[in-house]
Amino acid sequence: MSLAQFSTPSSSFTFLPPPPVTAPPPSLRCYNSRPSISTTSRSSTTLTNILNSGVIACLRAQSADVALEAARAAISGGISVLEIVVSTPGVFEVLHQLAQDFPNTTLGVGTVLNTKDAENAKNAGAKFIMSPAIVKGIMDQDTDDLLYIPGVMTPTEILSSYSDGAKIVKVYPISAIGGVQYIATLKKPFPHIPMVASQGITTDSVGAYIDKGAAAVILSDAIFDKKAISQRNFNAIYQLAQLAAFQGNEAVKRKRSTPANFMETCVF
Known part of the structure; x- marks a missing residue:
């Protein structure tokens, strides 16, 4: 998708409200059957939101004000799950403001490497945190109110x-270790473990990843295009977010319409 399509200045563009999230019909709803997890916990609700979305937008920016406006554009474009990378200046203040402005959006912090940042994220209103690896200090904490998504690469780590x-786990860096086929291979021994595919994923491959077993994919530059970010072209981000959200929703609906695949999107 060319950014030449998005020449309308953001100041003259009115964001439309995101489309409503449609729940699966009662006959296709899945419920948490893992005894140790409460279906009413905040973290379980967050997981359900991720599974329903299919797409997690990953934002990194060079300033807090750009991060805030880019996030608003993406959410207005239909993104319902968004993470802000912890290296973004003022990340926790940005997160706190977004949590107030968009209370129904599932917000999180990415690249969390220590318990201090995990605690700050929780206090700022994060519903999930994500790491590129397994951070034992975070894994050992009670995560009933905050969903932790550790980064994994091997079957043993999963x-x-x-x-x-x-x-749920994040398979990273997916494009360097086999892409769609690697996810498909991992799901054979671990059909019960939800996996997020992360790194180097484009919008046009969202459907392929979810079709092959990914619970969701992480989109970074595919939504927060570097040129658009540098030019503060938030209209472009809105349009890219709209396309990504559509692709995610369609892939999830398609998967749930197939009985053989539906249980892969359930929480166990």
Whole structure:
């Protein structure tokens, strides 16, 4: 998608409200059957929101004001799950403001590497945090109110994280270790473990990842295009977010319409 399509200045553009999220019909709803996890906990609700979305928008910016406006554009474009990378200046203040402005959006912090940042994220209103690896100090904490998504790469790391209490894992860096086919291979022994595919994913491959078993994908530059960010072209970000949200929603609906695949999107 060319940014030449998005020449309308953001000052003259009115964001439209995001489309409503449609719940699956009663006959296709899935419920948490893992005894140790409460279906009413905040973290379980967050996980359900991620599974329903199919797309997690990942934002990193060079300033707090750009981060805030870019996030608003993406959410207005239909993004319902968004993470802000912890290296973004003023990340916790930005998160706190977004949590007030968009209370129904599932907001989180990415690249969290220590318990201090995890606690700050929680206090700022984050509903989930994400790491590029397994941070034991965070894994050991009570995460009933805050969903922790550790980064994994190998089958051993996936099973270890899940056994230690992770409800969902992030397979990273996916494009360097096999892409769609790697996810498909991992789901064979671990159909019960929700996996987020992360790194180098484009909007046009969202459907392929979810079709092959990913619970959701993380989109970074595919939504927060570097040129658009540098030019403060928030209209472009809105349009890219709209396309990404559509692709995610369509892929999730398609997967749930197939009985053989539906249980892969459930929480266990």
